[in-house]
Amino acid sequence: MNIKKLLFQNKNFKPWYYLKAEFRDKFAADFVRKRESLLQTLSRYDGNEIQQRVDYYNKLSGHSPLLNGRVRIADYHRPDHLKVYYYDSKEYLRYFEGDLSFQLVPGDVVDIPESPSIVKSRPIAGDNANSVLLNLDKIRHFNFIKDDIPFRSKMNKLIGRAAVQQVHRKAFYELYFDHPLCDLGDIMKGSKWEKPKISITEHLKYKFVLAIEGHDVATNLKWIMSSNSVAVMPKPTYETWYMEGTLIPNVHYIEIKADYSDLEERLNYYIEHPEEAEEIVKQANAYCRKFQDQEKEDLIAVMVLSKYFDVTNNA
Structure with a gap:
C-alpha cells in the first residue's frame, strides 16, 4: 500500500506550501x-482578458480613501x-513600497466592508466594489486535480461529504439523505447523518459531486470542475478569485433550484444524456485551466x- 499516495493524492501539499512561504518571508529579495x-x-497574454479579470476583482474607481484599520506594508507582520x-x-504586497497602506479582512467574508479592503470572498450581488479579491487561503481553495476515470465509467449517483452546520445544508440533507440517487454524509461527530470523511479519490467514482x-x-x-465528474449546486451567491459569479449554469455545472426540489429530475436527465454531461466536464476543465498559468496569476494579482493603491493611497 502506498501510504504517501493515499495521504496526498489530489491534495495540495501543505508542508511544502509553508516551507516556501516561510522562506519567501524571511529571505525576500527587492521585489519592488x-x-x-x-x-x-503582459505582452505575452491577451491584454483584454487580463484587464477584464483585474477590473472584475477590483471594481474601485475614482478616489476611495481608507478608513480606520489600515496598515502600512512596512508594518505588516x-x-x-x-x-x-x-x-x-x-x-x-512585497512588490510595493513599504509606506503604502491597505486593509485586509481575513476569513470567510460575506459582507461588504465599509472601506476598500482586500478579501478572499465577497457576495456576488449588489455593490461589492469595496471587496477587492485576492487569491487568499489558496492552499485550501485552489486545488486542481487529475482524474483518469471517464464520466461514463462512474456511478450514477451524487456524492456529498461536508460539515453540515448551515441551515441550507441541513435542508438539503433532510430532503435527500436517504435518496437512492445520493450518497450523503455529515463529517461532524454526533450528527444524525454522520459518516466518515472520504478522499477526493473516492469522490471521483461518482458522476455527480x-x-x-x-x-x-x-x-x-x-x-x-477540474475532474471528470460534474458539480451539482444552486447558483452561487459568493465568489473568490475563481470568479464564481461568471460561471454559467448547465455549462460549467449542473444547476438545481435554490430549494433543491428538482435534484432528482436534474440527475436523471444527465444520466440519460451523458453526452451533455461530458460537455459540461469539457467546459469546466477549460474554465479551470485559465487559472493554472502561475506567471499570469502573479501578473494579475500585482495589477489588482x-x-x-492608486485608488486608495493617492489624494
Whole structure:
C-alpha cells in the first residue's frame, strides 16, 4: 500500500506550501524593483482578458480613501493565527513600497466592508466594489486535480461529504439523505447523518459531486470542475478569485433550484444524456485551466493591487 499516495493524492501539499512561504518571508529579495519586469510580461497574454479579470476583482474607481484599520506594508507582520492570509497577501504586497497602506479582512467574508479592503470572498450581488479579491487561503481553495476515470465509467449517483452546520445544508440533507440517487454524509461527530470523511479519490467514482456553499463559497468546487465528474449546486451567491459569479449554469455545472426540489429530475436527465454531461466536464476543465498559468496569476494579482493603491493611497 502506498501510504504517501493515499495521504496526498489530489491534495495540495501543505508542508511544502509553508516551507516556501516561510522562506519567501524571511529571505525576500527587492521585489519592488521586480514589479516592472513582471508587468512587462503582459505582452505575452491577451491584454483584454487580463484587464477584464483585474477590473472584475477590483471594481474601485475614482478616489476611495481608507478608513480606520489600515496598515502600512512596512508594518505588516505575521499574526499568530490566520497565517495563510498573511502569506498569500504578503506574496504580492512585497512588490510595493513599504509606506503604502491597505486593509485586509481575513476569513470567510460575506459582507461588504465599509472601506476598500482586500478579501478572499465577497457576495456576488449588489455593490461589492469595496471587496477587492485576492487569491487568499489558496492552499485550501485552489486545488486542481487529475482524474483518469471517464464520466461514463462512474456511478450514477451524487456524492456529498461536508460539515453540515448551515441551515441550507441541513435542508438539503433532510430532503435527500436517504435518496437512492445520493450518497450523503455529515463529517461532524454526533450528527444524525454522520459518516466518515472520504478522499477526493473516492469522490471521483461518482458522476455527480455536491457543491453547496458553506459559510461562503463551496470549497470543493475547483477540484470538482477540474475532474471528470460534474458539480451539482444552486447558483452561487459568493465568489473568490475563481470568479464564481461568471460561471454559467448547465455549462460549467449542473444547476438545481435554490430549494433543491428538482435534484432528482436534474440527475436523471444527465444520466440519460451523458453526452451533455461530458460537455459540461469539457467546459469546466477549460474554465479551470485559465487559472493554472502561475506567471499570469502573479501578473494579475500585482495589477489588482496596483489599481488598489492608486485608488486608495493617492489624494
